[in-house]
Amino acid sequence: MTENIVPGNEVLIENPDDGQPEKYRNPYYVRKTQNWAVEQERQRHIQALYSVGEYCVFALMWHLPDFQKGLVGRCPTCYVSQGKIAEAYGQSSQFKCPDCFGTTFEGGFRAIIVRPAIFTDADDSEAFQARGVVHTQELTVETTPDFRVLNGDYVFRTNNVRYRLRTPARMTLRSGFSHPWQRQSNLTYNHTRAAEEDPTSPAYDIPFSKDVLRGILNIHPQQPANFSDFEIIRAPLIPADED
Numbered sequence: 001m002t003e004n005i006v007p008g009n010e011v012l013i014e015n016p017d018d019g020q021p022e023k024y025r026n027p028y029y030v031r032k033t034q035n036w037a038v039e040q041e042r043q044r045h046i047q048a049l050y051s052v053g054e055y056c057v058f059a060l061m062w063h064l065p066d067f068q069k070g071l072v073g074r075c076p077t078c079y080v081s082q083g084k085i086a087e088a089y090g091q092s093s094q095f096k097c098p099d100c101f102g103t104t105f106e107g108g109f110r111a112i113i114v115r116p117a118i119f120t121d122a123d124d125s126e127a128f129q130a131r132g133v134v135h136t137q138e139l140t141v142e143t144t145p146d147f148r149v150l151n152g153d154y155v156f157r158t159n160n161v162r163y164r165l166r167t168p169a170r171m172t173l174r175s176g177f178s179h180p181w182q183r184q185s186n187l188t189y190n191h192t193r194a195a196e197e198d199p200t201s202p203a204y205d206i207p208f209s210k211d212v213l214r215g216i217l218n219i220h221p222q223q224p225a226n227f228s229d230f231e232i233i234r235a236p237l238i239p240a241d242e243d
Contacts, residue, residue: 038173046144049116050224053143055217056117057156059206060147060237062105071235072107075100095202102202103152109206110235114216114227117143117155119194137196141165147237149190154203158217160210162203163194 062072074080078097101108122139141155141163151167168190172180197203216230 033178041173042145046116049118049142049144053116053118054158055114055219055225056143056158057208057213057217058111058113058115058143058147058149059109059154059156059203060111060113060149061101061108061153062103062110063150063152065239066110066235067105072105072110075104075106075108079104096205097202098205101205107234109232111147111237112206112230112232113147113237114225114231115143115147116224117141119157139163139194141190141192141194143190145190147190148239149192154197154206155194156203156206156208156213158214160213162197162201164197164201164203166193166195168192 066072067074075097077099078094079100095102097104099108100106103109118141120140122137149165149168151165153165154162155165156162169192171191174180216227219225
């Protein structure tokens with residue numbers, strides 16, 4: 001049985017018994033993607049970020065998929081120097097490496113960028129764990145959708161409090177028949193949970209002091225500020241094969 005589309009939203013199906021075509025009305029209508037709807041809704045979300053949010057630094061770290069794609073090599077300080085031992089165990093010789101910040105990949109981060117974000121309010125809580133009493137703080141972060149956050153990335157606030165990010169929950173606006181690419185149909189792609197890091201964490205080894213962060217982030221411009229002189233981007237913010 002074969003199908004041929006004909007004008008008038010009709011389909012001709014060849015009958016395998018006598019070879020004569022049978023015609024019936026196609027019940028489906030594929031709606032064209034409404035790109036303007038995505039742009040308007042995205043604009044409202046970004047406007048909210050700049051209206052009631054705050055500037056913060058996102059440290060996007062290197063991850064294993066980046067290494068597998070050939071975008072980065074292993075850290076020469078804590079991984080390559082260990083030779084076959086590191087290859088056998090798949091880990092470095094030190095957790096707080098000053099060069100890779102615990103990632104085992106050269107340079108540690110793939111990008112340092114500044115974006116507006118909205119943080120929920122939260123107070124410190126006390127919990128008893130195997131390592132003793134710890135004070136944790138978890139909150140929700142929402143920021144612009146023009147980059148990809150992965151589990152293990154960090155965000156730094158103006159007061160130098162640093163948070164470890166989890167894989168975000170994406171939200172896309174589907175306005176037609178097409179694949180929901182991040183660049184085309186995302187609204188609040190980077191909506192994620194963030195946990196405050198202890199001052200002994202490798203996150204605090206990334207060299208931005210409290211005074212530097214305050215000088216960069218503690219501004220209140222009437223228009224979006226340009227941070228290109230401060231930002232460091234070593235790889236695409238959205239993977240080329242997943243944009």
